[in-house]
Amino acid sequence: MKFHGLIAALGLCAGMALQPAAAQGSASAPIEINYGYPTADHVTLYVAQDLGLFEKAGIKPKFFTFQSGAPLLAGLKSESLDVVTAGLGLAFALGQKIPLSVIYVNSNDATGEGLVVNKNSPIKSFRDIGKAGKIGAASGTCAQVALYLMAQKAGADFGKLNVVNIPAPLLRNSFLSNSIDAGVAWSPYSASLDQEGFKVVSWDPEYTPGGVCPRMTAVRPEFLKKHPDIGVRLLEVETQAGEAIAKNPQLAVDALVKRLSLAPEVAKAAVERVYMQRPTLKEQLDPASSHSLVSREQGLVGKLQLAMNVLHETKTVPEPTPLAAIQQMVDPTHLQRFMDKRK
Numbered sequence: 001m002k003f004h005g006l007i008a009a010l011g012l013c014a015g016m017a018l019q020p021a022a023a024q025g026s027a028s029a030p031i032e033i034n035y036g037y038p039t040a041d042h043v044t045l046y047v048a049q050d051l052g053l054f055e056k057a058g059i060k061p062k063f064f065t066f067q068s069g070a071p072l073l074a075g076l077k078s079e080s081l082d083v084v085t086a087g088l089g090l091a092f093a094l095g096q097k098i099p100l101s102v103i104y105v106n107s108n109d110a111t112g113e114g115l116v117v118n119k120n121s122p123i124k125s126f127r128d129i130g131k132a133g134k135i136g137a138a139s140g141t142c143a144q145v146a147l148y149l150m151a152q153k154a155g156a157d158f159g160k161l162n163v164v165n166i167p168a169p170l171l172r173n174s175f176l177s178n179s180i181d182a183g184v185a186w187s188p189y190s191a192s193l194d195q196e197g198f199k200v201v202s203w204d205p206e207y208t209p210g211g212v213c214p215r216m217t218a219v220r221p222e223f224l225k226k227h228p229d230i231g232v233r234l235l236e237v238e239t240q241a242g243e244a245i246a247k248n249p250q251l252a253v254d255a256l257v258k259r260l261s262l263a264p265e266v267a268k269a270a271v272e273r274v275y276m277q278r279p280t281l282k283e284q285l286d287p288a289s290s291h292s293l294v295s296r297e298q299g300l301v302g303k304l305q306l307a308m309n310v311l312h313e314t315k316t317v318p319e320p321t322p323l324a325a326i327q328q329m330v331d332p333t334h335l336q337r338f339m340d341k342r343k
Contacts, residue, residue, distance in 0.1 A: 030060040031227050036081040038066045038089070039260070040215075041188045041267075043275040044106065044241035045085055046255035053240050057233045069140075073098060082223045083234065087186075087215045088142045091304050094325050095317050101331040102218045103231045104238065105279055105291055105300060110204035110211020112187025112274035113142055115150065118175055119197050123182060126202035130156040136166035136174050136183030140317075142213035143168065143184035145310045146204050153207040158314070172196070186213070188262055188270035195266050210290035212307045214300060224334075231334025232341065235281070239338075245275075284335060293332035301326050 037045065048054055054061045064081065066072045069089025075081035077098050084090065084100075087109055093100045117123045123131055129151055137143040144163075151158040166174055168189040174180045175198055185193055185200075194200045204211040217238075219230060245252045252275060256267035279291035284300075286292055292299025301323075308321040 028058075030055070030058050031230055031233065032060045033062070033082045033223075033230070034064065034075075034080060035061045035083045035085075036064045036066060036072050036075050037085040038069060038072060038087075040087075041112075041256050041260065041270050041274060042085060042106070042215075043245070043252045043255060043271060044238050046259050047245055047251050048237045048241040050251070050255060051241070051244060053237045053244075056240070057236045059230070059233055059237070076100065076220065079220065079222070081220075083217065083219050083230075085215065085217045088145065088213060088304075088307055089140070090216055090218055091308055091311075091321070091326075092140070092317070094308070094321050094329060095319070099221045100218045100329055101221050101224055102216045102293070102300070102329055103331055103334045104217055104235060104281065104293070105284055106215045106217055106238070107274050107278040108211055108291065109142060109186055109213040109215050109274060110146075110208070111277045112190055112203075112270060113146060113184065113211070113213055114190050114200040114203040115146075115182060116171065116175075116185045116190060116193050116198050116200050117182045118178075118180075119199065121181060121199070121201075124201055126150040126207050127154045128201075129154050129161070129182070132161070133181040134162045134164050134179065136164050136171050136180040138167040138184075139165045140311065141167070142186060142204075142307075144314060144316065145212055145307045146208070147184050148310045148314060149212065150202070150207040172198075187274045188256065188260060188266055191269035191273065192262065192266045195263070195269070210303070212303050212310075214291070214303055216300075218329075232338045235335060235338040239281070281335060281339065285332065285339060293330055293335060296327055297323070300330050304329070 072084060072086060073093060085106060115126050137147045148158050151161060164180060168185040171183040171185050172193060190200055252271045253264060253267045256262050256270060257264055283289040283291050284293045287295045289299060304326045305323060311317045312320045
């Protein structure tokens with residue numbers, strides 16, 4: 001169901017989506033949720049849908065897909081969505097004063113995002129970014145943050161780069177029309193462009209160790225209060241989907257082919273580059289990990305702070321985001337409870 005369907009079904013008015021959940025009278029009854037996510041390579045989410053894992057975990061989901069982050073945030077603001085899986089766009093919830101609790105990291109999307117150049121480009125790596133003419137990078141996304149950080153690492157002045165606001169799905173046509181010389185593409189579009197002969201000359205972790213593009217699952221705090229077990233149940237779904245894929249990796253490839261109409265070889269490349277390199281749940285509870293949910297200044301908090309600082313520097317967001325607001329957004333307690341339960 002697209003965003004239009006969400007409007008028709010829910011009206012985007014506060015409280016509408018909460019009525020079914022509030023009516024839960026029995027602990028054994030499934031928890032009804034409205035689950036939103038942008039169109040992307042959500043491997044475990046899609047496999048969980050295909051295998052009915054949400055229902056097995058006692059969750060009755062309604063899924064809503066979005067083409068961009070703005071309508072997804074609108075759904076959160078109106079309380080029409082309960083659970084979301086998305087990337088850096090979730091950080092914009094802070095600027096809009098939308099309460100949100102990140103309960104785990106699905107993947108490190110930086111592993112699948114990179115600098116793509118035209119087939120005959122003289123650009124050999126991110127260090128040559130100053131040589132590029134027009135560069136496609138979507139504003140307010142991981143792509144814009146990545147471009148800023150690669151320019152900084154290469155010693156180039158970001159303000160002097162000729163940046164065009166083009167999202168990853170449109171980079172191919174821009175290359176074919178010679179409208180751009182380079183672009184920053186996230187998965188699966190980076191893999192798709194690479195398959196067509198457009199060169200990915202650098203991946204995000206090359207200029208920012210660990211990358212700054214987490215994909216996260218988050219829940220509205222009020223919904224968590226009403227249903228304190230939902231975080232653990234969602235983690236159970238995530239884990240079971242991962243176990244199923246470990247037994248049969250083709251499940252992941254087929255899920256992306258089905259949802260995103262990708263060629264099988266592109267889907268396989270996306271799975272290998274992003275899904276197979278995702279941070280483990282154990283790493284997310286390690287204070288020293290670059291994906292840590294428990295570190296108060298490093299890990300996920302550090303990534304989000306760096307990203308929001310860049311977006312402020314580029315005037316994409318009007319005000320700097322306080323560290324305390326980011327810390328409040330990251331909630332490791334549900335993951336800790338889940339891991340304790342599995343011991």
